[in-house]
Amino acid sequence: MTVPPTLVADGLFEIAADSARLLGSRCTGCNAIYFPRTLSCRNPACDVKAVQPTQLPATGTLISYTVQRYRPPALFRMDDWAPYAIGLVDLGGGIEVMGMLHAIPLDDIRIGMALKLVAEPLFTGDDGTPVLTYKFAAQGAS
Ligand SMILES: [Zn+2]
Incomplete structure (x- = not known):
């Protein structure tokens, strides 16, 4: 089970x-x-x-992004913290959402790149299980 x-x-x-x-x-x-x-x-x-x-929709296009270079204060939890990008993503039909970008080197981020929604661990919960959040990964990446 x-x-x-x-x-x-x-x-x-x-x-x-x-x-x-x-x-x-x-x-x-x-x-x-x-x-x-x-x-x-x-x-x-x-x-x-x-x-x-x-x-x-589970796919979209990167409109804009910023890089979070300092660790956010408490309440935000993230294992293995490192600077990360937050993207504004056009999902089509006038829908724009923000989310962390996943597994895209900061220097490789390009406005207009095709993205797909993924669920990835953010931190390990108090019971030892991973807690997932949504992120956007490059389309074509696994
Ligand atoms: Zn209405």
Whole structure:
């Protein structure tokens, strides 16, 4: 029996058969997409406000990024800390999300590069099991 992996936050992403998928909300009125999930539509021009869960696309394009060069303060946990990149990723359809970039050397990051969502360990939990977060890896990388 396999133990399901621990995810860094509930309702943020899930691990599907072949990839990780971000969990968002879609407005049933204006089709606006929100990530992370929201309780109601925030479009001021929308009269419906009702949202339903939706999976976001698992691939996208890098729009911009920055490099986190100092260790974030407590509450943020990360084993083997080293400077890492945070990317702004266009998932298509007007959806843009931020996430850590995975296994891409900082000097090799290029605006416009194709990315795919992955679930990767962030730190080891108090019970000794890895806690996973979502990250974006270069498409074509394993
Ligand atoms: Zn709406």
